[in-house]
Structure formats: C-alpha cells, structure tokens
Amino acid sequence: MNDKEKHSNDDGHNHDHGGIFGKNTELYFAILSGVTLITGFLLEKFTGVSENIPFGLYIAAYFFGGYFTLKEAISKVAKGEFEIDFLMLVAAAGAAYLGEWAEGALLLFLFSLGHALENYAMGKAKKSIAALTDLAPKTALLKKDDDTVEVGIEELQVGDIIVVRPNSKISADGVIVKGNSSVDQAPITGESVPVDKTPIENPDKEYTSKSNIPNENRVFSGTINGNNTLEIKVIKEAKDSTLNRLVTMVQEAQDQKSPTQLLTDKFERYYVPAVIILVVALNFAFLVIDEPWSESLYRSLAVLVAASPCALAISTPSAVLSGVARAARGGVLIKGGRPLEDLGVLTALAFDKTGTLTEGKPKLTDVESFGSIDKKELLEIAIAVEELSDHPLAKAVVRDGMERLGKDTKIPDADDLEAVQGKGIKANYQGNSIYIGNLELFEDIDKGVPDDVSEKVRALEGEGKTTMLIKRGNEFIGMLGLMDTPREKAKETLAQLKEIGIKKMIMLTGDNQKVADAVAEEIGLTEARGSLLPEEKVEAIKKLAEQENKLAMIGDGVNDAPAMANSTVGIAMGAAGSDVALETADIALMADKLETLPFAIGLSRKAKAIIKQNLWVSLGVVALLIPATIMSWASIGIAVAIHEGSTLVVVVNALRLLAYKK
Numbered sequence: 276m277n278d279k280e281k282h283s284n285d286d287g288h289n290h291d292h293g294g295i296f297g298k299n300t301e302l303y304f305a306i307l308s309g310v311t312l313i314t315g316f317l318l319e320k321f322t323g324v325s326e327n328i329p330f331g332l333y334i335a336a337y338f339f340g341g342y343f344t345l346k347e348a349i350s351k352v353a354k355g356e357f358e359i360d361f362l363m364l365v366a367a368a369g370a371a372y373l374g375e376w377a378e379g380a381l382l383l384f385l386f387s388l389g390h391a392l393e394n395y396a397m398g399k400a401k402k403s404i405a406a407l408t409d410l411a412p413k414t415a416l417l418k419k420d421d422d423t424v425e426v427g428i429e430e431l432q433v434g435d436i437i438v439v440r441p442n443s444k445i446s447a448d449g450v451i452v453k454g455n456s457s458v459d460q461a462p463i464t465g466e467s468v469p470v471d472k473t474p475i476e477n478p479d480k481e482y483t484s485k486s487n488i489p490n491e492n493r494v495f496s497g498t499i500n501g502n503n504t505l506e507i508k509v510i511k512e513a514k515d516s517t518l519n520r521l522v523t524m525v526q527e528a529q530d531q532k533s534p535t536q537l538l539t540d541k542f543e544r545y546y547v548p549a550v551i552i553l554v555v556a557l558n559f560a561f562l563v564i565d566e567p568w569s570e571s572l573y574r575s576l577a578v579l580v581a582a583s584p585c586a587l588a589i590s591t592p593s594a595v596l597s598g599v600a601r602a603a604r605g606g607v608l609i610k611g612g613r614p615l616e617d618l619g620v621l622t623a624l625a626f627d628k629t630g631t632l633t634e635g636k637p638k639l640t641d642v643e644s645f646g647s648i649d650k651k652e653l654l655e656i657a658i659a660v661e662e663l664s665d666h667p668l669a670k671a672v673v674r675d676g677m678e679r680l681g682k683d684t685k686i687p688d689a690d691d692l693e694a695v696q697g698k699g700i701k702a703n704y705q706g707n708s709i710y711i712g713n714l715e716l717f718e719d720i721d722k723g724v725p726d727d728v729s730e731k732v733r734a735l736e737g738e739g740k741t742t743m744l745i746k747r748g749n750e751f752i753g754m755l756g757l758m759d760t761p762r763e764k765a766k767e768t769l770a771q772l773k774e775i776g777i778k779k780m781i782m783l784t785g786d787n788q789k790v791a792d793a794v795a796e797e798i799g800l801t802e803a804r805g806s807l808l809p810e811e812k813v814e815a816i817k818k819l820a821e822q823e824n825k826l827a828m829i830g831d832g833v834n835d836a837p838a839m840a841n842s843t844v845g846i847a848m849g850a851a852g853s854d855v856a857l858e859t860a861d862i863a864l865m866a867d868k869l870e871t872l873p874f875a876i877g878l879s880r881k882a883k884a885i886i887k888q889n890l891w892v893s894l895g896v897v898a899l900l901i902p903a904t905i906m907s908w909a910s911i912g913i914a915v916a917i918h919e920g921s922t923l924v925v926v927v928n929a930l931r932l933l934a935y936k937k
C-alpha cells in the first residue's frame with residue numbers, strides 16, 4: 276500500500292499517530308495527560324503546596340492532552356476544514372481563559388483518551404483486513420529442469436511451474452499439473468472444509484485467468500496445501516492474484532460511503548453551523564439573565580462540548596468497516612457500505628438458474644433422431660457443431676456425446692459458427708447448414724416448426740429437460756435432451772432464506788418454462804420464469820425492482836451480469852474463479868456455494884441494526900446533553916465524559932460485528 280492509498284482510507288478520525296513512543300504515542304500522551312491532571316488536582320485540593328505546582332501540572336496536562344488534537348486541527352484548518360477537534364480546542368482555550376484549568380485539562384485528557392482508544396479499536400478492524408495480505412507467502416519454489424529454486428513471488432511468470440510442499444501455503448494462482456491433495460481454501464472462500472484437488476486433464480495447454488477451469492483443478496495463492504506435494508502451473512502474476520485483488524477491493528470498500536453515512540454527513544452540514552450559532556448566542560445569555568459574562572461563556576463552552584457530533588460521525592463508518600472485515604473472513608466480498616446496508620433490508624431475491632441454483636454441469640440424457648437418419652450420425656453432427664461453442668450445454672453435448680460414440684471416433688470439423696443469444700447456434704458441416712437450438716430459434720428463422728416436431732419437443736420438455744432441436748438444411752433430423760441437477764444445498768439454503776424473512780424468490784432463466792418449473796418445484800422457489808433472453812432478464816429485474824424496491828440478483832456472472840447491474844445489489848457466486856464476477860458484482864461470494872448467502876444477509880442485517888443503535892445512542896446523548904448543559908446541570912467535565920463515553924460505546928458496538936457467528 277503506498278502513502279496515498281493509506282490516506283484515502285482515513286476518515287478524519289483515524290490518522291496514523293506516530294511519535295516518540297511508537298504507534299501508541301497518542302495513547303501514552305493521553306495517559307500522561309490524565310496522570311498530570313489528577314496529581315495536580317490532588318495536590319491542589321489536599322495539600323498546601325504553592326499554587327504554582329498544580330498549575331504547572333495542569334499546563335503539562337494541556338500539553339499532553341492537546342498535542343495531537345492541535346496537530347490534527349492545524350492540518351485540517353489549513354485545508355479549510357473545521358471539525359470536532361477544533362471545537363474542542365476552542366472549548367479548552369475558553370476554559371483556560373476562565374481560569375478553569377482543571378476542567379480544561381479534563382476535557383483534553385478525555386478527548387485524547389477517547390480518540391486514542393477509538394483509533395485502537397478501528398485499528399483492530401483494519402488489522403483484520405490487513406491480515407488477509409499477510410496470507411500470501413513471499414516466496415515460491417520454482418521448478419527449473421529437475422531442480423527447484425526459491426524465488427520471490429513477484430518474479431513468477433504465467434506458465435511457470437512451482438512446487439508446493441505438503442502443509443505449506445500455495446504462493447500463486449494456478450492449475451495443478453501434478454499431485455492430488457486437499458487444499459484449505461478458507462482464507463479466500465471461507466469454506467471450513469478442505470477441498471480435494473486433482474491435476475488438470477491437459478497440463479500442456481496454456482491456461483490464463485480467462486480459461487474456464489474446473490474448481491477441482493485450480494488453486495489460489497494464500498490457500499494451504501494438505502498432505503501431498505503439488506506441482507502448479509502459474510496462471511496469474513502475483514500482483515493480479517485473486518487474493519491481492521480481494522484485499523484491494525476490501526480496502527476500497529471502506530471509502531465508499533453508505534446511504535446512512537451520506538445522510539449523517541448531510542445532517543452534519545446543517546447541524547454544525549447551527550451549533551456554532553447557538554454557542555455564540557449563548558455568550559450573550561448574561562444580557563437576559565442575571566449572571567456574569569464568565570458564566571455565560573462557561574455555559575456556551577459546555578454546550579459546545581455536549582453538541583459535538585463525534586459519536587455520530589463514527590457510528591456508521593465503524594460498523595461498515597467491521598462488517599466488511601467480518602464478511603471477508605467468511606468468504607464474502609462486500610464492496611462498501613451501500614451493498615452492506617441494502618443487503619440487510621432485502622425482501623426479494625432473483626436467481627439465475629444455470630450454475631447458480633443448479634450445478635451448471637448438464638448431462639446429455641436423450642438422443643432422438645427423426646426419419647431416416649440414425650442416432651450415431653445425429654450425434655456426430657451435433658458434436659461437430661457444438662464443439663465450436665463455449666456454452667455449458669454445448670460442452671455437455673460434446674463430452675457425453677463422445678462418451679456414447681466411443682472416445683476414438685473421428686468427426687470432421689464444422690465451421691462458420693453463428694450464435695443466436697439465448698436461443699441456439701448455427702454452423703456449416705459437410706456442406707449443409709446445421710441449426711441447433713430451442714423452439715424459439717426456429718420460430719425466428721423461417722416457417723417455424725411443424726406440429727408433429729414441436730409436439731415431440733414439448734413432450735421432452737414436459738419431462739423437465741432442456742431440449743435442443745436439430746435441423747439440417749430444410750429437414751428436422753432430431754433432438755437432444757439435457758438435464759442439470761439442482762445444487763445439493765439449494766433446497767436447504769432457500770428454506771433458510773425463507774425462514775429469515777425473504778418473501779419472494781424468483782428464478783430467471785433462458786431455459787424453457789417446463790425446466791424452470793421443475794427446478795422451482797424441487798428446491799422451493801416462489802416463482803420461475805423461463806425462456807428469457809438476457810435483455811428480458813434485465814426487463815424482468817427492472818419490473819421486480821419497481822414492486823419490491825430492494826432486490827438482489829444472484830448469478831454466476833456468465834450471461835447475467837446486465838441483470839445483476841440493474842438490481843439493487845448484484846451478487847456473484849464462485850467469484851474466486853471468475854474475474855468478471857469478482858469485478859462486476861456488488862457482493863461476491865468467493866466460494867461457488869449458495870450456502871454463504873444466508874450468512875451474508877444475516878451479517879448485513881446485524882450491521883444495519885448496529886448502525887441504527889449507534890445513531891440512537893449518538894443522537895440521544897446529544898439530545899439529552901444539550902439541554903442539560905444549557906440549563907447548567909452538567910459541567911464541562913461531565914459533558915466531555917459522557918460525550919467521549921458515547922463515542923466509545925458506538926465504536927465498541929460496531930466491533931461486535933467482527934465476532935458475528937454464522
């Protein structure tokens with residue numbers, strides 16, 4: 276982290292107060308201020324020493340208590356910002372002017388102590404984020420010929436092979452080329468159970484972060500190898516590693532202001548000038564009531580202390596910081612206060628089907644040929660054409676089709692691929708144009724589908740299968756049925772979500788309505804909408820957002836990114852393995868698991884509740900303390916003690932989020 280970034284993370288309450296006693300100097304100064312103050316006070320009250328000694332001690336208390344406050348105020352005033360520290364110094368100077376040195380010293384002592392503790396507490400939350408960076412090892416064992424050499428991770432290049440010893444940390448993102456092991460991925464994905472990893476099928480291929488790599492073959496920097504040695508081919512340089520980007524995004528998240536914070540900022544813009552006017556006006560109280568001016572001044576200073584919105588200013592950022600830090604430890608990247616707060620008040624969730632609610636690994640279940648053509652030839656045509664496509668359905672056709680034909684079957688290549696988004700594909704194969712897709716594809720291209728064919732398709736769809744019709748030239752030659760299984764934990768997770776009060780759970784899918792209904796029934800969704808094109812998914816989201824006001828879209832980032840962008844919060848699953856998902860979502864579930872969703876929502880609700888409590892505490896204290904000081908019931912000392920007390924209460928309350936349990 277460079278210097279500039281460090282400062283952009285400050286929020287005015289958190290500077291690195293270094294000094295002669297190291298990073299805790301601010302705290303030691305605050306304590307020294309307290310010690311000198313109390314000694315002075317005791318000497319003054321209970322001994323007959325010359326007045327100069329307690330006075331000298333008070334001056335010392337002013338120095339130690341006011342040093343950092345003054346330093347900070349000067350740097351802010353230079354930038355034209357008048358903040359709470361400045362007001363506190365005015366109050367302390369006023370107390371000194373009135374000869375109330377003990378009270379002025381008490382004010383500076385408590386204020387500096389409060390701030391030192393506040394910084395310490397916020398530092399704890401920040402450390403929990405910084406600890407993520409320390410997860411990555413600094414060196415790697417690079418394989419060279421038959422030997423290994425230890426190199427710094429920044430020297431690793433894409434394509435290098437590194438060796439990872441048993442029970443040591445993996446130092447780069449990569450694919451396994453040799454060895455089987457179970458890997459503890461908790462640092463990245465929050466999964467408590469180690470994940471079994473095996474070598475990739477084709478180790479000599481060039482893999483980049485864009486390749487579609489199965490989870491069981493890829494590893495992340497910062498995760499921990501199990502009992503066997505692994506050889507890993509590097510797919511990302513150290514600076515681009517998933518861990519590195521995760522840390523950067525978590526750090527950036529702290530700067531993004533949440534809706535509540537924007538509201539309190541706005542409030543403060545009116546509130547602070549109003550307080551200043553009130554304080555100035557109170558100086559003229561002696562014109563109205565019978566008292567010396569010094570008493571009016573004292574009262575106005577007490578009001579100044581009482582009204583400072585210190586606790587208010589820190590109440591939301593501290594909760595956001597702790598919430599984001601806790602989420603990161605659970606494998607959930609929350610990109611700031613806005614998604615954190617929004618996630619806590621959601622009533623509806625929209626899900627993508629393939630890869631989100633289902634495994635995303637469809638299997639070829641039915642091959643049916645029409646007329647004279649036989650199944651073997653039909654499959655060869657389908658495989659040749661689907662080989663050109665990246666779609667998960669296409670991959671399934673190729674994989675399972677080859678299985679049926681026998682691995683060594685030679686099939687000529689097709690060419691001239693044209694994909695029709697959300698409907699199917701077209702290509703040339705042995706002089707014929709081949710179309711493969713759903714009914715909508717054929718309704719688009721020409722006269723549509725004869726009744727007997729569409730009946731067959733509907734029958735297969737009726738079994739809850741994804742159905743593709745195949746046409747060669749002018750002739751429908753057959754159809755394929757595919758089946759994807761719902762994720763193991765989908766049903767359980769949806770039940771949990773219902774239990775915590777999510778009323779609407781809707782599936783949006785490009786697949787046919789029958790499949791959509793079958794899946795919805797099986798896992799317990801409230802609604803399913805099928806045959807949607809990506810742009811229709813966006814439309815559906817927009818409509819739902821109007822009805823629900825807060826709506827999340829959960830997808831895998833493949834063809835649902837636009838829909839995610841149009842929901843209140845876009846949530847991506849399996850973000851550890853997908854750069855697009857990690858980049859575009861507001862909230863990224865690093866593991867490819869639905870189960871982290873209730874945790875993320877629960878945490879956000881807790882954060883929202885804590886923010887609310889904090890606002891009540893900070894505003895409530897001010898609301899009581901202002902009249903109390905105006906009526907002269909509370910002295911400066913009492914006002915400052917309660918003021919700083921409430922600030923600490925708010926911060927400590929926020930830190931509870933760090934300990935949030937699933």
Ligand SMILES: Nc1ncnc2c1ncn2[C@@H]1O[C@H](COP(=O)(O)OP(=O)(O)OP(=O)(O)O)[C@@H](O)[C@H]1O
Pocket residue numbers: 627628629661664666668669696697698699700711712713741742743783784785786787807808809834
């Ligand atoms: N390569 C392809 N070959 C044949 N049919 C295809 C192909 N790509 C898409 N289709 C057809 O278009 C439909 C919609 O595809 P799309 O990619 O929009 O959604 P999906 O992957 O089925 O589901 P989801 O929207 O839940 O991710 C598929 O169900 C299939 O019938």
Ligand SMILES: [Zn+2]
Pocket residue numbers: 389390585586922
């Ligand atoms: Zn404060």
